[in-house]
Amino acid sequence: MPEKIAVLGIGLIGGSLALGLKERTNVTVIGFDRNEQDLQFAKAIGAIDEGTTKLDEAVRDADVVIIALPVGKIKQTIEELNLLPLKENCIVTDVGSTKAEIVRSGRKLSGRGITFIGGHPMAGSHQSGIKAARSLLFENAYYVLTPEPHTSLAAVQKLSRLLALATKAELVIMDPVHHDRIVGAISHLPHIIAAGLVNMVGDYKEDNEWFHRLAAGGFRDLTRIGASHPIMWRDVLLTNREELIKLMDDWIERMARVRSAIMETDPECIEHFFTRSRAIRSKLPDRKKGILERRYTLYVDVPDRPGIIGKVATLLGEKEINISNLEVMENREEIPGVLKLTFKQEKHYQNAIMALREANYVVFAEEERLEEVSV
């Protein structure tokens, strides 16, 4: 277990992580922020042991550095860390909402023997700042890690364990580009749409205040995230440009089709639009706690070699096999490590056994079992 953790940026996410670390592990947490009052507040609520506005002081002797700053500051901070003496074997991670660009910057650190592992806890709020932080903010949410193919297995394991303990989230491993495509569709584009709708109705309101007065129900539900932090979302959009341009083109085309259906008075087309959405929406998982679900687990013997997690994940990803969880089991020197792979669907589990055996991996399949999970 690491002993000293530096959390850079004690806001909503950094503060929540720090609270979880202090509540559920025995580490010392040093907070870094530009805002001294927030550091004092974080110390008063027991989120950090010490706070500093000096980056070098915060990271000195840290076993793990968690960068929880706005996305636009993460790359710059990686550059600054690159010039500072960090502890040998230090693991640096971040919590930014986009991953590909940040992971590319992190390579600079890896060149120095430090391990950089991109991260993204998939929970949060439209609020920001330490005052909105909660130790259970990430409970039962997914927490994505995006190690590169060369990343040391032991480092991924160490960080996953620490974050799982601190957050009670479900750690998953994903390729950073894949992450940006998915999160672009389910989080970044919805934030653009919400803000766009709010701005549109805001403009209409200039002429008639009833636009605001009557805005309730669906409008409020759909636009809650339209109140999110402008700087944060500016940075998110500018670091996921390629995916967002593609997604917005697709969105505009789809809206044009709905427009045509209305224009041409095409009831079937309009009805189909809502029927399909209703069916898909009703199948979205609820975030309930502690229900029992079927899980299929298998164990794969792997050599403790850089890149092995990425290799296994890519092999399965290429065959469109979805892993629900990937965990690195104990491994000692000279003894091959074991990856524990969990699947939600039996078909994916069966296909994974076949694919891995075809690729000459030794696979142990576990009986189907019920597991208390978050969905």
Ligand SMILES: NC(=O)C1=CN([C@@H]2O[C@H](COP(=O)(O)OP(=O)(O)OC[C@H]3O[C@@H](n4cnc5c(N)ncnc54)[C@H](O)[C@@H]3O)[C@@H](O)[C@H]2O)C=CC1
């Ligand atoms: N808000 C959300 O729901 C989620 C946010 N994220 C990611 O987490 C990161 C942090 O976001 P939040 O915690 O929401 O933001 P926040 O605004 O609550 O916290 C950011 C903290 O960084 C500090 N800070 C900003 N610039 C600084 C600088 N130049 N030097 C030192 N300190 C500085 C601020 O004073 C603040 O305390 C972002 O990269 C975001 O993409 C990830 C998941 C969810």
Ligand SMILES: O=C(O)C(=O)Cc1ccc(O)cc1
């Ligand atoms: O407020 C909400 O519902 C969110 O969408 C929270 C959120 C914001 C950014 C992220 O990268 C992940 C989660």
